[in-house]
Amino acid sequence: MTNATVTSASAGPSTGRTLPAGTPVLDVEHLRKIYNEGKPHAKMAIDDVSFSVDKGEFVCIVGPSGAGKTTLLRCISGLAQASSGRLAFEGTPLTSVPDQLGLVFQDYGRSLYHWFTNAKNVGLPLAARGVPKAERARRVSEVLAEVGLPHVEQQYPWELSGGMQQRVAIARALSYHPDLLLMDEPFASVDAQTRFDLEDLILKVRRDLGITVVLVTHDIDEAIYLSDRIVVLSGSPSKVREVVDVPLGQDRDQVATRASDEFLELRRHLLDLVMPHGA
Amino acid sequence: MNATRRSLRWLAPAAAVVVALLLWQLATAGGLFTRDQFPTMTDTVRALGDAIGTEAYWDSVLSTLQAWFLGLVIASVLAVVIGSALAFNDFAYRSAASVIEIFKAIPAIAILPLVILVLGSTLEMKVFLIAFGVFWPLVIQVIYGVRSMDPTVLDTAKALGVGGLRRFFVVTIPSASPYLATGMRIASASALILAVVSELVGGAAGIGRNILRAQNGGVSAYPVMYAYILTAGLLGIILTGAFFLFERKVMHWHESQRNIRANEQGARK
Numbered sequence: 001m002t003n004a005t006v007t008s009a010s011a012g013p014s015t016g017r018t019l020p021a022g023t024p025v026l027d028v029e030h031l032r033k034i035y036n037e038g039k040p041h042a043k044m045a046i047d048d049v050s051f052s053v054d055k056g057e058f059v060c061i062v063g064p065s066g067a068g069k070t071t072l073l074r075c076i077s078g079l080a081q082a083s084s085g086r087l088a089f090e091g092t093p094l095t096s097v098p099d100q101l102g103l104v105f106q107d108y109g110r111s112l113y114h115w116f117t118n119a120k121n122v123g124l125p126l127a128a129r130g131v132p133k134a135e136r137a138r139r140v141s142e143v144l145a146e147v148g149l150p151h152v153e154q155q156y157p158w159e160l161s162g163g164m165q166q167r168v169a170i171a172r173a174l175s176y177h178p179d180l181l182l183m184d185e186p187f188a189s190v191d192a193q194t195r196f197d198l199e200d201l202i203l204k205v206r207r208d209l210g211i212t213v214v215l216v217t218h219d220i221d222e223a224i225y226l227s228d229r230i231v232v233l234s235g236s237p238s239k240v241r242e243v244v245d246v247p248l249g250q251d252r253d254q255v256a257t258r259a260s261d262e263f264l265e266l267r268r269h270l271l272d273l274v275m276p277h278g279a
Numbered sequence: 280m281n282a283t284r285r286s287l288r289w290l291a292p293a294a295a296v297v298v299a300l301l302l303w304q305l306a307t308a309g310g311l312f313t314r315d316q317f318p319t320m321t322d323t324v325r326a327l328g329d330a331i332g333t334e335a336y337w338d339s340v341l342s343t344l345q346a347w348f349l350g351l352v353i354a355s356v357l358a359v360v361i362g363s364a365l366a367f368n369d370f371a372y373r374s375a376a377s378v379i380e381i382f383k384a385i386p387a388i389a390i391l392p393l394v395i396l397v398l399g400s401t402l403e404m405k406v407f408l409i410a411f412g413v414f415w416p417l418v419i420q421v422i423y424g425v426r427s428m429d430p431t432v433l434d435t436a437k438a439l440g441v442g443g444l445r446r447f448f449v450v451t452i453p454s455a456s457p458y459l460a461t462g463m464r465i466a467s468a469s470a471l472i473l474a475v476v477s478e479l480v481g482g483a484a485g486i487g488r489n490i491l492r493a494q495n496g497g498v499s500a501y502p503v504m505y506a507y508i509l510t511a512g513l514l515g516i517i518l519t520g521a522f523f524l525f526e527r528k529v530m531h532w533h534e535s536q537r538n539i540r541a542n543e544q545g546a547r548k
């Protein structure tokens with residue numbers, strides 16, 4: 001059997017599957033999550049959340065700390081079981097983590113494997129998918145170059161700075177060309193400058209690969225800067241407060257975009273939504 | 280400056296050994312002990328020098344090492360397989376925990392007479408005793424190691440589609456490896472003790488049996504006995520050192536090893 005692999009980074013999602021037109025990549029309907037259900041210390045983390053994400057979209061989820069954003073992402077990714085509601089990935093009900101899903105955790109220090117070099121970290125999902133060794137090495141260098149990290153293959157993650165480590169984690173999630181990239185506060189533990197760089201990186205990656213992205217953040221400015229749409233969650237247990245469209249176009253610039261009137265108008269609206277006085 | 284410091288690092292322990300040997304010689308030659316209690320250092324070293332030239336000496340060292348190695352390998356493989364299986368299954372873990380604690384509390388030497396009765400003075404007897412003795416503490420280390428795995432590490436494996444045996448070898452074992460290394464280091468030391476004891480009491484070939492033989496050989500053979508006792512000690516030091524180097528190489532990525540390297544570099548400056 002020959003391995004049908006996508007050869008260029010600019011090629012879109014790697015599956016040959018054709019979804020019926022209009023099928024969302026991700027569909028969440030009336031999701032509810034209760035931890036320790038049925039026990040005395042049961043805790044409802046998510047009350048009722050519905051939204052869907054179309055192919056190629058960049059959607060941010062914002063909400064206050066403890067709103068259940070990580071919980072939501074874990075349910076969406078298939079890592080955690082929802083208590084009720086319907087979850088579909090590319091039209092199929094979600095049971096475990098789909099092969100065509102990439103996940104980037106906030107805590108790169110724990111999610112990168114310290115016992116592997118960067119190359120082995122990035123190549124691991126490829127190895128698990130049976131990609132032969134030579135092809136794997138080629139794709140690893142390709143995707144590391146894509147995230148702006150050539151020449152780190154033989155180093156270990158702990159020999160890199162925090163921002164570089166998160167780039168490696170992003171490269172690892174992209175190495176197998178997932179259709180959907182999920183990120184949980186991926187830039188929360190890096191400094192401001194690195195954060196801007198990584199934001200622009202993820203916009204570039206998204207343009208290059210035509211990938212769909214869902215990103216969780218508690219930073220409203222970041223959400224506006226990155227998204228096509230923003231899902232605003234209420235405090236715990238979360239519901240969708242509003243879904244806000246962000247019509248800022250494809251080309252964004254850290255200085256100009258953030259200073260534009262549309263940006264500031266959106267910012268005012270979102271602040272109004274999340275500030276307690278509005279409730 | 281740097282060179283003197285480095286040579287001091289080697290010189291100080293060497294000097295301490297020389298001082299200890301001199302004290303030994305002084306205490307024995309000076310009449311504090313009689314020859315049938317404690318031979319002089321020079322007699323013992325001479326006996327050791329003579330023994331090193333014989334085939335019997337190296338045969339006994341090899342016999343002891345062989346049992347050490349086989350017992351350790353068998354116990355480790357069993358401990359990793361059984362320990363991981365228990366760690367992944369909460370019900371099995373809870374059921375087995377008390378049984379393991381009981382077996383761990385039995386000193387392996389207590390079953391030596393039974394093992395000799397069944398297996399005789401053989402290599403199998405030694406290997407069984409060693410494997411039994413080190414299995415229980417090892418399996419507990421494996422269970423702790425696997426159960427204390429960072430949930431993010433496991434989630435990452437699932438998210439990347441890494442499952443089955445690949446996940447076990449590439450994620451579970453490395454993440455539990457600090458516990459495994461500690462367990463192995465302790466197991467290696469007890470395995471050597473058990474090997475010598477089983478030879479001493481059980482009469483199987485090895486360093487322990489040669490100690491016993493020299494003891495039966497009367498006062499004139501006492502230096503030989505001490506030469507073998509010294510050999511057992513040296514073997515222990517060599518195995519510990521080898522383990523230390525092995526751990527430093529295999530676990531070089533681990534935080535503790537990184538810190539050791541950083542501190543060493545800091546201390547040299």
Ligand SMILES: Nc1ncnc2c1ncn2[C@@H]1O[C@H](COP(=O)(O)OP(=O)(O)OP(=O)(O)O)[C@@H](O)[C@H]1O
Nearest residue numbers: 035043045064065066067068069070071072218236
């Ligand atoms: N494994 C768990 N068991 C029980 N309760 C949990 C668990 N994980 C999270 N919770 C609870 O669910 C709620 C939502 O947690 P979650 O981590 O999803 O919030 P978050 O929005 O990601 O917060 P942050 O912005 O601080 O990361 C919290 O009240 C938390 O205590």
Ligand SMILES: [Mg+2]
Nearest residue numbers: 069070071185
């Ligand atoms: Mg969170």
